[in-house]
Amino acid sequence: MATTSRTKCRDCGCLEGELHEFGCFQEKCPFCGHQLQTCNCFMEHISPRPGSRRVVGRAVDAFDGMTAAQEAEWERALGREGRIPFVVYPNLCARCGKLWPPMFMVPNDEWKGYVEPARRREMLCRRCYGHIKKVIDAGAGRRRTGLKTRRGTAARRLVQR
Numbered sequence: 058m059a060t061t062s063r064t065k066c067r068d069c070g071c072l073e074g075e076l077h078e079f080g081c082f083q084e085k086c087p088f089c090g091h092q093l094q095t096c097n098c099f100m101e102h103i104s105p106r107p108g109s110r111r112v113v114g115r116a117v118d119a120f121d122g123m124t125a126a127q128e129a130e131w132e133r134a135l136g137r138e139g140r141i142p143f144v145v146y147p148n149l150c151a152r153c154g155k156l157w158p159p160m161f162m163v164p165n166d167e168w169k170g171y172v173e174p175a176r177r178r179e180m181l182c183r184r185c186y187g188h189i190k191k192v193i194d195a196g197a198g199r200r201r202t203g204l205k206t207r208r209g210t211a212a213r214r215l216v217q218r
Contacts, residue, residue, distance in 0.1 A: 064145045076140050079132060087138040102134035103127045151179035152189070158182035 063073040069081035077084040085091070088098040104127065123131065150158050161183050168177065171189050181189070 066143050071143050073144055074142050077143055083143065085141045087135060087141050093135075099123075099131050099134075103130045148180050150182040150185050151176050152181055152185040155182045155185075161186075 065072055066077060066081065066083050068083045069078040071077050071081070080094070082092065082094050084093040086093040086096045086098050088101075089096050103123070148157055148160075149155065158180065159182075160180070163186070171186070171193055172181070
């Protein structure tokens with residue numbers, strides 16, 4: 058369903074299709090695709106401050122804040138790579154396609170036990186996640202994975218035979 062209105066960024070207020078204000082927490086990094094404010098890509102593209110050291114791709118003591126010169130250098134590097142304009146991509150349930158399903162939390166081990174690897178970075182609605190858990194728990198698939206069930210180690214013994 059296409060919309061004719063342009064959504065605004067909830068942090069900097071730019072309209073869809075425009076660049077975020079520099080420093081906006083919603084901007085994506087053009088180098089890695091993650092949140093620009095929390096990735097470490099800047100360390101590969103700006104000069105370190107005097108006296109700083111880098112260990113395993115991260116700053117040890119000097120990147121607690123950029124100098125004005127470093128910030129300008131980082132902005133130039135982003136410009137050369139091509140900053141990513143703000144576009145809203147809707148969240149969809151990977152199984153049923155429900156638009157903007159409410160988010161809920163599942164422990165990582167549980168998620169890995171029920172959701173196949175290719176889908177783990179996608180979203181599921183609570184109803185579809187519940188269905189997946191129900192059919193796996195009821196079927197042989199749970200025993201094949203060797204994960205704990207209500208029967209505990211009985212499922213593991215079946216796997217080891």
